[in-house]
Amino acid sequence: MSVGLRLKEERKRIGLTQTELAERCGLTKRAQVNFEKENGEQLPGGAYLLAATALGIDVLYVLTGERNGISTEEAQVLSAYRVASPEIKLAVSAALGAAVKASGRHKFVMHANEVGQALSGDISQPGLTINLGGRKAQKKSS
Structure with a gap:
């Protein structure tokens, strides 16, 4: 299907005539007719x-054939x-039932103008390993 036919389809979907769409987009009916060929x-x-x-036409669909x-x-x-x-994002x-747990009002972390959050409670991430340092050898008493 051509760009012109998709434009015509979209115009009809939003319930406008060629004259109405042309006028609202600042063109003549003749220009609209030419676009829809x-x-x-x-x-x-x-x-x-x-x-x-701005009128509700899915321009991505008109140009590419793929719906937005x-x-x-x-x-x-x-x-x-x-x-x-x-x-607000957390709320x-x-x-919406997203699996994000609030960790409290004071557990936000600011670093270089970016906001992060600290989660608390049970967090399950199979296969994740975090090493915070090796075991220290115990000192022998002499």
Whole structure:
């Protein structure tokens, strides 16, 4: 399927006519008709694609034929999560049933402007070995 046919499919999916989509993206109906032709002689430019994205067109699908794996709602949640504090991220993980245990409010570690956390409780990681130093020889008393 061509770019033009996928664009037409997406336009119909969001319930707009060629005239409506063209106007909302700042073009004429004639330009929209040319974009939607099966032979794909004319491809939409960046400004058009940005405006179409804001209207709900899956531009990744239009250009590549591959559907975007994340919905608008999921993208908004992910954006909010990325800028949230470590405490909020921990609360979100807990609310969603993620296997992250809160270790207490004061067990966050800051190093070079990066935030980490200290987990407490039973942690099972099969095959993990941590060596913190060898055995020290005991001193013999003389």
